[in-house]
Amino acid sequence: xxxxxxxxxxxxxxxxxxxxxxxxxxxxxxxxxxxxxxxxxxxxxxxxxxxxxxxxxxxxxxxxxxxxxxxxxxxxxxxxxxxxxxxxxxxxxxxxxxxxxxxxxxxxxxxxxxxxxxxxxxxxxxxxxxxxxxxxxxxxxxxxxxxxxxxxxxxxxxxxxxxxxxxxxxxxxxxxxxxxxxxxxxxxxxxxxxxxxxxxxxxxxxxxxxxxxxxxxxxxxxxxxxxxxxxxxxxxxxxxxxxxxxxxxxxxxxxxxxxxxxxxxxxxxxxxxxxxxxxxxxxxxxxxxxxxxxxxxxxxxxxxxxxxxxxxxxxxxxxxxxxxxxxxxxxxxxxxxxxxxxxxxxxxxxxxxxxxxxxxxxxxxxxxxxxxxxxxxxxxxxxxxxxxxxxxxxxxxx
Amino acid sequence: xxxxxxxxxxxxxxxxxxxxxxxxxxxxxxxxxxxxxxxxxxxxxxxxxxxxxxxxxxxxxxxxxxxxxxxxxxxxxxxxxxxxxxxxxxxxxxxxxxxxxxxxxxxxxxxxxxxxxxxxxxxxxxxxxxxxxxxxxxxxxxxxxxxxxxxxxxxxxxxxxxxxxxxxxxxxxxxxxxxxxxxxxxxxxxxxxxxxxxxxxxxxxxxxxxxxxxxxxxxxxxxxxxxxxxxxxxxxxxxxxxxxxxxxxxxxxxxxxxx
Ligand SMILES: Cc1cc2nc3c(=O)[nH]c(=O)nc-3n(C[C@H](O)[C@H](O)[C@H](O)COP(=O)(O)OP(=O)(O)OC[C@H]3O[C@@H](n4cnc5c(N)ncnc54)[C@H](O)[C@@H]3O)c2cc1C
Ligand SMILES: Nc1ncnc2c1ncn2[C@@H]1O[C@H](COP(=O)(O)O)[C@@H](O)[C@H]1O
Numbered sequence: 001x002x003x004x005x006x007x008x009x010x011x012x013x014x015x016x017x018x019x020x021x022x023x024x025x026x027x028x029x030x031x032x033x034x035x036x037x038x039x040x041x042x043x044x045x046x047x048x049x050x051x052x053x054x055x056x057x058x059x060x061x062x063x064x065x066x067x068x069x070x071x072x073x074x075x076x077x078x079x080x081x082x083x084x085x086x087x088x089x090x091x092x093x094x095x096x097x098x099x100x101x102x103x104x105x106x107x108x109x110x111x112x113x114x115x116x117x118x119x120x121x122x123x124x125x126x127x128x129x130x131x132x133x134x135x136x137x138x139x140x141x142x143x144x145x146x147x148x149x150x151x152x153x154x155x156x157x158x159x160x161x162x163x164x165x166x167x168x169x170x171x172x173x174x175x176x177x178x179x180x181x182x183x184x185x186x187x188x189x190x191x192x193x194x195x196x197x198x199x200x201x202x203x204x205x206x207x208x209x210x211x212x213x214x215x216x217x218x219x220x221x222x223x224x225x226x227x228x229x230x231x232x233x234x235x236x237x238x239x240x241x242x243x244x245x246x247x248x249x250x251x252x253x254x255x256x257x258x259x260x261x262x263x264x265x266x267x268x269x270x271x272x273x274x275x276x277x278x279x280x281x282x283x284x285x286x287x288x289x290x291x292x293x294x295x296x297x298x299x300x301x302x303x304x305x306x307x308x309x310x311x312x313x314x315x316x317x318x319x320x321x322x323x324x325x326x327x328x329x330x331x332x333x334x335x336x337x338x339x340x341x342x343x344x345x346x347x348x349x350x351x352x353x354x355x356x357x358x359x360x361x362x363x364x365x366x367x368x369x370x371x372x373x374x375x376x377x378x379x380x381x382x383x384x385x386x387x388x389x390x391x392x393x394x395x396x397x398x
Numbered sequence: 399x400x401x402x403x404x405x406x407x408x409x410x411x412x413x414x415x416x417x418x419x420x421x422x423x424x425x426x427x428x429x430x431x432x433x434x435x436x437x438x439x440x441x442x443x444x445x446x447x448x449x450x451x452x453x454x455x456x457x458x459x460x461x462x463x464x465x466x467x468x469x470x471x472x473x474x475x476x477x478x479x480x481x482x483x484x485x486x487x488x489x490x491x492x493x494x495x496x497x498x499x500x501x502x503x504x505x506x507x508x509x510x511x512x513x514x515x516x517x518x519x520x521x522x523x524x525x526x527x528x529x530x531x532x533x534x535x536x537x538x539x540x541x542x543x544x545x546x547x548x549x550x551x552x553x554x555x556x557x558x559x560x561x562x563x564x565x566x567x568x569x570x571x572x573x574x575x576x577x578x579x580x581x582x583x584x585x586x587x588x589x590x591x592x593x594x595x596x597x598x599x600x601x602x603x604x605x606x607x608x609x610x611x612x613x614x615x616x617x618x619x620x621x622x623x624x625x626x627x628x629x630x631x632x633x634x635x636x637x638x639x640x641x642x643x644x645x646x647x648x649x650x651x652x653x654x655x656x657x
Contacts, residue, residue: 020409022409036461039489040489041624041626138564166540167559173527173528177493180493180620181493185524185525200624205626210628212626214621214624257537257568261554262564263563264564266563301657302653364637374649376649377637378645383646387646387649387650390650391657395657
């Protein structure tokens with residue numbers, strides 16, 4: 001329950017503004033809580049006179065939490081390839097494991113896995129748990145979830161991380177449910193809390209308008225998915241030592257009620273803006289779909305790929321696989337050139353990890369300039385053609 | 399065929415903005431809407447019903463005013479609505495929500511297919527559908543972009559992957575979560591609106607569904623929000639100086655390392 005101490009409340013209405021759900025109203029100089037309250041606690045933080053208290057019965061702890069040890073990363077393997085998010089997760093996983101002074105485990109499911117296990121060791125894992133079975137050749141929620149649940153019950157890691165990919169976001173919630181464990185989706189930051197060693201999981205909420213930090217105090221493992229390109233992989237080190245553990249789960253876990261028919265690789269895999277070193281990105285400021293022709297010219301000079309804001313994807317100027325942001329792809333290129341993009345928070349959420357951000361926008365107050373390393377205020381149709389000519393000149397000089 | 403559609407009332411995220419001066423959420427005029435993905439789940443359910451006969455039940459766990467989206471669902475072709483509502487459900491995370499929906503569905507009894515949206519736009523978690531299927535012990539597939547074939551006993555669907563799609567087949571009972579590409583939701587008919595106005599909405603409380611108080615609402619949620627704050631800003635504004643041509647020259651200097 002959210003309690004309001006009427007003796008203390010001064011009716012300032014700051015809590016009213018702080019509530020993301022519009023659940024608080026000040027009536028007759030006192031704050032009142034409505035039905036839409038989700039007990040998120042945002043108001044408690046905002047109250048300067050401490051009139052708000054969140055009274056919550058503690059969740060029952062059903063388990064000796066100290067028997068759970070180690071950090072695990074689910075490593076995604078599909079069509080003979082390791083997903084790049086796997087090495088990124090091993091990077092952050094290594095850090096967390098070192099802080100907790102525990103081992104870093106990697107889980108590898110699939111068939112015909114080749115040398116992948118040793119690759120994972122080179123990326124930072126101490127132990128790789130491998131389940132190699134024809135039933136795992138193709139992704140199916142039920143058997144991937146059951147096998148992963150089995151492994152976690154068997155080895156009891158305290159933290160389990162997975163990529164927030166189509167695969168990770170699909171079966172990991174099934175694993176968390178089966179284990180009665182808390183799961184936080186799409187984390188952008190993971191830290192260990194000083195004192196109790198709990199995992200602090202930070203993620204955007206409300207379309208990126210607020211950030212929320214989440215902990216799971218009463219259950220293990222603590223589970224999180226992380227979007228690709230948010231964490232940094234370690235330098236690959238072929239000399240790292242580790243152990244590969246082949247596991248044979250009970251056969252019935254491998255039986256699936258989902259019949260796989262076929263896989264069709266689409267345009268998305270060709271576009272792949274997440275692997276580009278340089279992105280030239282266009283927004284509504286291009287004014288027409290044709291604007292992308294100009295951006296492609298700039299991209300060609302720089303050896304870049306073209307990406308976009310959601311506004312222009314929704315307008316049909318460029319297909320969805322090019323979209324950067326909260327509901328598009330997260331990218332972390334060396335250079336990101338935003339052309340005619342206002343810098344809405346949901347867009348910025350997808351590109352703020354770029355090393356250098358350049359913004360071209362004719363509105364000097366556009367919020368994209370708040371994240372840009374270099375910004376030019378002006379008409380992109382005047383600036384970009386000149387930029388192309390000058391860059392080409394430069395290239396011929398060198 | 400008995401089809402259940404799980405739906406959630408959410409604030410229209412387009413309207414939710416952070417006030418740059420006070421750093422609080424500006425909510426003026428924020429509407430509550432049916433989660434957009436759930437509209438597509440409903441549409442697909444109604445189409446399946448039209449093809450194979452049967453009934454569509456819309457269900458939501460939420461505050462009393464969430465009844466609005468159930469009526470909206472009925473106006474768009476659902477046969478009935480179930481509102482799972484109790485103060486004790488407040489603050490539920492996805493685990494507690496899946497628990498609650500599971501118990502509500504057991505109370506309603508029997509179903510062939512459950513359809514959910516891919517995710518709810520307030521939290522973007524995409525966890526309730528898979529969680530519910532796991533609790534019910536039925537197979538599930540997420541991010542379905544197309545149902546290629548369907549019968550009264552099973553279906554064949556395209557599920558979106560990061561690199562294209564997978565074609566999979568399932569027998570009922572099963573659960574699917576759907577993306578927006580799957581269909582174009584219809585607008586309610588006049589007749590539908592009339593029906594929605596008069597419809598009796600079934601209400602279920604925590605006691606009705608025999609929920610364990612330790613498993614619902616905030617106390618039943620394994621995840622706890624310990625802090626909320628505005629997104630960090632990345633850098634200080636730095637706009638290049640001089641005439642436009644001088645600025646372009648400066649930019650070319652900065653960019654030449656990438657050539
Ligand atoms: C839940 C949710 C999720 C979302 N997810 C995403 C997402 O994943 N990705 C995303 O991008 N957005 C997302 N959005 C949308 C986001 O809020 C913005 O609406 C969108 O990013 C705006 O796109 P834009 O910058 O291209 O357009 P606008 O905001 O219209 O900006 C156009 C800019 O171009 C400038 N301009 C115009 N003409 C010129 C010219 N000739 N020369 C130079 N500059 C010019 C203008 O000054 C303006 O700043 C999401 C929104 C919600 C609610
Ligand atoms: N409170 C709820 N009541 C009914 N269905 C829900 C509820 N919350 C989520 N869902 C369903 O689960 C889907 C995914 O939601 P989420 O996991 O919150 O992103 C939604 O699109 C709905 O179909």
